[in-house]
Amino acid sequence: MAEKFEPRIVAFLCKWCSSAGSDLAGVSRMQYPPNVIPITVMCSGSVSPLYIFDAFNKGADGVLVSGCHPGDCHYIKGNYYARRRIALVKELLEFIGLEQKRFRMSWVSAAEGTKYTQIISDFVEDLKPLGPQTKLRRKI
Amino acid sequence: MVNVEDLRKEAQRILREGKVKYVIGYEKDQNGLLPKPAFIEEPEDVARLIWNPTCVHNLTKFLVDEKKRKALEKKPDNRPVGIVVKGCDSRAIVVLLQEKYIEREDVHILGMSCERNGVIDEKKLAKKLKGQNAENVEIDEDGNFVVTSANKTIKFQAEELLAERCLECPANYPVIYDLLLGEKAKKKAAEPFKSLGKMESLSEEERWAFWTEQLSKCIRCYACRSACPMCYCDECVVDTINFAVTADTTASEKAGKIKWVEKSPVPSENFVYHMVRAMHLAGRCIDCGECERVCPLDIPLRFLNKKLEKEAKELFGYDAGFDPNKPSLVSSFKDEDPEDFIR
Numbered sequence: 001m002a003e004k005f006e007p008r009i010v011a012f013l014c015k016w017c018s019s020a021g022s023d024l025a026g027v028s029r030m031q032y033p034p035n036v037i038p039i040t041v042m043c044s045g046s047v048s049p050l051y052i053f054d055a056f057n058k059g060a061d062g063v064l065v066s067g068c069h070p071g072d073c074h075y076i077k078g079n080y081y082a083r084r085r086i087a088l089v090k091e092l093l094e095f096i097g098l099e100q101k102r103f104r105m106s107w108v109s110a111a112e113g114t115k116y117t118q119i120i121s122d123f124v125e126d127l128k129p130l131g132p133q134t135k136l137r138r139k140i
Numbered sequence: 141m142v143n144v145e146d147l148r149k150e151a152q153r154i155l156r157e158g159k160v161k162y163v164i165g166y167e168k169d170q171n172g173l174l175p176k177p178a179f180i181e182e183p184e185d186v187a188r189l190i191w192n193p194t195c196v197h198n199l200t201k202f203l204v205d206e207k208k209r210k211a212l213e214k215k216p217d218n219r220p221v222g223i224v225v226k227g228c229d230s231r232a233i234v235v236l237l238q239e240k241y242i243e244r245e246d247v248h249i250l251g252m253s254c255e256r257n258g259v260i261d262e263k264k265l266a267k268k269l270k271g272q273n274a275e276n277v278e279i280d281e282d283g284n285f286v287v288t289s290a291n292k293t294i295k296f297q298a299e300e301l302l303a304e305r306c307l308e309c310p311a312n313y314p315v316i317y318d319l320l321l322g323e324k325a326k327k328k329a330a331e332p333f334k335s336l337g338k339m340e341s342l343s344e345e346e347r348w349a350f351w352t353e354q355l356s357k358c359i360r361c362y363a364c365r366s367a368c369p370m371c372y373c374d375e376c377v378v379d380t381i382n383f384a385v386t387a388d389t390t391a392s393e394k395a396g397k398i399k400w401v402e403k404s405p406v407p408s409e410n411f412v413y414h415m416v417r418a419m420h421l422a423g424r425c426i427d428c429g430e431c432e433r434v435c436p437l438d439i440p441l442r443f444l445n446k447k448l449e450k451e452a453k454e455l456f457g458y459d460a461g462f463d464p465n466k467p468s469l470v471s472s473f474k475d476e477d478p479e480d481f482i483r
Contacts, residue, residue, distance in 0.1 A: 080477070088422050089419065096347065097345065098348070139407070
């Protein structure tokens with residue numbers, strides 16, 4: 001019997017909100033799929049488009065960028081820059097023909113453990129029918 | 141109509157008065173139709189300068205080279221450089237000024253208005269002439285192209301020969317200049333993103349198939365990067381060298397030499413390279429079309445940049461290369477930027 005496909009998600013979580021939010025989900029013993037590989041970054045604004053392309057290149061099935069809600073950024077405006085940049089990345093990825101559902105962005109505050117689990121569960125559910133991401137994966 | 145004599149006169153004047161180090165312009169090339177870049181240092185040589193619809197090149201890349209060269213000189217000559225620019229090239233200068241890569245005093249801009257026209261697309265012309273060599277291309281009073289080929293003159297409608305980017309040009313006159321030749325004839329393109337329409341109407345899978353086919357051709361010669369006036373980084377992110385990691389390699393050495401992209405020209409790596417380039421040009425590309433023109437494999441690279449230009453315009457109301465005092469696209473934001481894609 002073929003093994004069931006379990007997507008691998010790379011999540012760039014900002015240190016101040018989203019990472020703390022995922023931590024809250026953890027310490028509160030909330031259940032969510034173990035498919036996510038969290039990478040803590042200092043700010044969602046520090047996520048270079050290259051990180052995202054590289055994650056897909058190294059075989060991620062989905063990439064999530066998550067930061068503080070607008071107005072809550074620890075660095076005042078990092079997430080506003082991220083919002084602009086990620087919008088462009090999203091358009092570009094769609095334009096070259098990657099499935100739209102493979103890349104998303106969210107705002108998760110340190111108190112939103114439930115929202116974090118919800119986002120991850122939704123993401124996993126959306127990725128399962130798509131199958132493995134082979135388009136941008138490195139083939140040498 | 142632009143009179144090339146006016147250009148020569150002005151170039152001669154600034155050279156004679158010692159206002160500029162040299163003037164960068166176009167001169168007739170013995171091989172083929174397209175001119176070659178001319179670097180004129182002596183006032184007597186200004187007769188070499190030409191101006192016609194075959195002047196397709198964006199010469200502002202030489203300003204970048206000039207700056208890099210000057211940084212290495214012990215006693216640099218700090219006089220400005222004269223440069224002949226079209227509308228699109230002048231916007232490249234605006235972006236360089238905006239990013240404070242060059243100073244306004246570093247350049248003396250001889251702006252040439254394309255008036256109601258633009259430059260030709262060499263490939264379109266070659267197709268029309270069916271293998272014959274064109275010798276000269278001029279514009280007549282009605283804005284049509286007059287092509288001289290093997291002692292024959294053939295007239296073409298402007299739309300038949302104009303480069304794609306000229307058909308979609310937002311402003312075909314220089315936006316910044318010390319001298320403007322020709323009138324500031326505003327000819328707003330009716331559909332500034334027309335060429336994208338066909339691509340966007342395709343389905344996801346069709347787009348993927350299209351780009352796979354196109355980017356698989358890429359041999360990673362980096363001609364697009366070399367010709368681009370915006371690609372001025374001293375060290376490019378895709379150029380990380382192979383280096384041996386030993387016990388003595390420090391963490392910072394490893395961190396500073398991440399190999400983001402493999403050098404091998406395989407589709408997966410080409411995708412990363414071209415996407416990174418497109419992202420780095422977001423809000424900076426002024427659509428001079430040089431990347432596509434110099435591509436030896438005819439990859440439609442303009443599409444990628446045009447797409448982000450369109451999104452910058454539609455999502456954030458940003459036009460690249462019009463105001464040197466405005467912050468750049470990705471270093472600014474507005475409270476009302478769209479965020480409906482964010483959960």
